[in-house]
Amino acid sequence: MRSPGHASTCNWIDMATLHDSSLGDADASGTTLSAADTLAVTAGDIVIVGGSCEGANGVTFSFDTGASTPTFTEGNVLRDCTTGSGAGDLHGTTHYWIADTTGNLTVRMLLSAARTFRHLRAYSFTPTASYTFELDAVAAAEGDSLSPSAGSASASTIGATIVYFPFYASHTFTAGSGWTEPAEFSGSVAAHSEYKLHSAGSQTGDATIGSGSNQVWMAQMAIFKEVATTPQNVLSWIRA
Numbered sequence: 001m002r003s004p005g006h007a008s009t010c011n012w013i014d015m016a017t018l019h020d021s022s023l024g025d026a027d028a029s030g031t032t033l034s035a036a037d038t039l040a041v042t043a044g045d046i047v048i049v050g051g052s053c054e055g056a057n058g059v060t061f062s063f064d065t066g067a068s069t070p071t072f073t074e075g076n077v078l079r080d081c082t083t084g085s086g087a088g089d090l091h092g093t094t095h096y097w098i099a100d101t102t103g104n105l106t107v108r109m110l111l112s113a114a115r116t117f118r119h120l121r122a123y124s125f126t127p128t129a130s131y132t133f134e135l136d137a138v139a140a141a142e143g144d145s146l147s148p149s150a151g152s153a154s155a156s157t158i159g160a161t162i163v164y165f166p167f168y169a170s171h172t173f174t175a176g177s178g179w180t181e182p183a184e185f186s187g188s189v190a191a192h193s194e195y196k197l198h199s200a201g202s203q204t205g206d207a208t209i210g211s212g213s214n215q216v217w218m219a220q221m222a223i224f225k226e227v228a229t230t231p232q233n234v235l236s237w238i239r240a
Contacts, residue, residue, distance in 0.1 A: 015197050016133075016160050016226060019045055019124040021182040022107060025189065026118045029055075031111045033118040034066070037184070038104035041124045045099045046133040046224060048075070049107055049122045050164025050193050052092035055115035061093045063120075065105040072097045076164070076220035078140030085168060086142075086216035091115075092166035094222045098132060099124070119191030123182075125160045127226050133159065136225035139205060142218045149176075150205035150221035155198055159225040163205035165192045169214035176206035198223075 020040035024033050033051075041047060049063050049072065057080050063072040072095035081090035107122040127133055137153040150163050163179070167190045175181045179194035186192075194207060205221035 015158050016125050016127050018195065019126045021184060022122045023185055024120045027116060029114045029116045030118065031114050033109040033120055035107045035120060035122060038106055039122050039124055041099045041101070041103060041105050042126060043099055043102045044132065045124045045126050046096055047099055047122065047124050048094065048096045048162050048222065049120055050092065050094045050162065050220065051109040051120045052090065052166030052191055053111060053115035054089050054117040057088050059091055059115055060112040062110045063095050064108050064110065066108060068101060070097045075135055075138060075222040076140055077138045078142065078218060078220055081142055081216065081218055083142045084144045084216045085214060090166055090168050090216065090218060092164060092218045092220055094162070094164050094220050096222065117190060119166065121164060121185055121191060121193040123162060123195060130228060130230045131226040132229050133224040134227050136223040138223065139221045140219060144216050146209050146211065146215060148207050148209065148217040148219045150219035152202050152204040153221060153223055154202050155200055155223045155225065157200050157225050158198065159223065160195065160197055161203050161221060161223045162193060162195045163219055163221045165207065166218045167191065168216035169212055171212055172210035174208045
């Protein structure tokens with residue numbers, strides 16, 4: 001996919017690409033949840049992780065990659081559910097890290113206290129050459145319906161966006177129009193996620209779920225923009 005969206009001084013350039021995805025799930029109580037499969041990462045990729053759990057309010061989330069201890073930054077604006085049966089019991093977050101290493105990494109979610117029904121969904125995205133990622137915008141919401149949505153936020157330029165959906169029960173999931181859920185995230189589970197590689201403009205993080213007895217959801221969208229690591233006049237000369 002090609003776009004002129006970085007800057008008017010540049011010629012047409014490639015957009016970012018999805019590199020890999022991984023996930024982890026555990027119903028039992030615990031503090032550390034490791035992804036069931038490794039995440040392929042190249043130095044310079046952005047690693048974005050959504051995580052959730054159930055239990056009392058007050059838990060804090062952090063993330064690492066096992067042997068290494070990178071600094072992940074929180075990206076979402078909603079953590080504790082206040083809706084229906086999930087109020088005070090369902091919690092979720094998104095974090096991200098610009099990778100400084102290359103390899104197949106095991107993402108871990110670390111909780112400050114033991115909690116049940118723990119889930120994580122992780123992505124790695126590779127930026128365009130000579131670009132990196134920065135957080136651009138966030139949106140979040142919660143509700144009790146078959147149509148979860150984080151709402152809308154504006155992307156200032158091209159980049160990658162993910163939406164993480166913690167649910168208070170297991171549901172099948174259909175990604176919103178223009179969004180993709182990685183195949184390994186599918187099924188009837190209590191956490192789903194979708195992503196989009198986008199141009200500038202409004203992004204709406206929506207989806208639908210299958211019917212069920214409990215439809216409480218949270219939705220957390222994080223928009224990341226591509227930013228040049230080389231001055232634009234130099235890029236223009238290189239690409240001329």
